[in-house]
Amino acid sequence: MGVRWWGIGQWHRIPPELCSLNLAFASIPGDNPAMPCLLAILALLTPRIVIILLLISSDYLESAYQTLLWPLLGFLFLPLTTLAYAFGYHQTGGSPTGIFIALIVIAVLIDLGSFGGGGAATTRR
Numbered sequence: 001m002g003v004r005w006w007g008i009g010q011w012h013r014i015p016p017e018l019c020s021l022n023l024a025f026a027s028i029p030g031d032n033p034a035m036p037c038l039l040a041i042l043a044l045l046t047p048r049i050v051i052i053l054l055l056i057s058s059d060y061l062e063s064a065y066q067t068l069l070w071p072l073l074g075f076l077f078l079p080l081t082t083l084a085y086a087f088g089y090h091q092t093g094g095s096p097t098g099i100f101i102a103l104i105v106i107a108v109l110i111d112l113g114s115f116g117g118g119g120a121a122t123t124r125r
Helices: 035-045 047-057 060-065 069-076 079-092 099-123
Strands: 003-007 010-014
Touching: 035 047, 035 079, 047 060, 047 069, 047 079, 060 069, 060 079, 069 079, 079 099
Parallel strands: none
Antiparallel strands: 003 010
């Protein structure tokens, strides 16, 4: 079935195969398979909270970056990019390639857009 949301005048659906991607947690028998998809949606809304949860509950970011410095810098400056790189790293088993590079570029643009959007709103006041 997937997850549905309303946007641009119509309903959109995330396919079930994307919702079943294991983003941070090991598969537990009887566990809700939509949970990693909910974590991905939460990451789009509040990436800093997801970074904190991942640092506390798993070694997902530490295994992607091999140090704690880059996730902490990512938390401060480019949180969505930090999560996108870790996702690409774990999905490819190493260095992100192909579609995951595109995902990282989109995350960088979203992160940089949030900086620019804040500056534009301040100048209008």
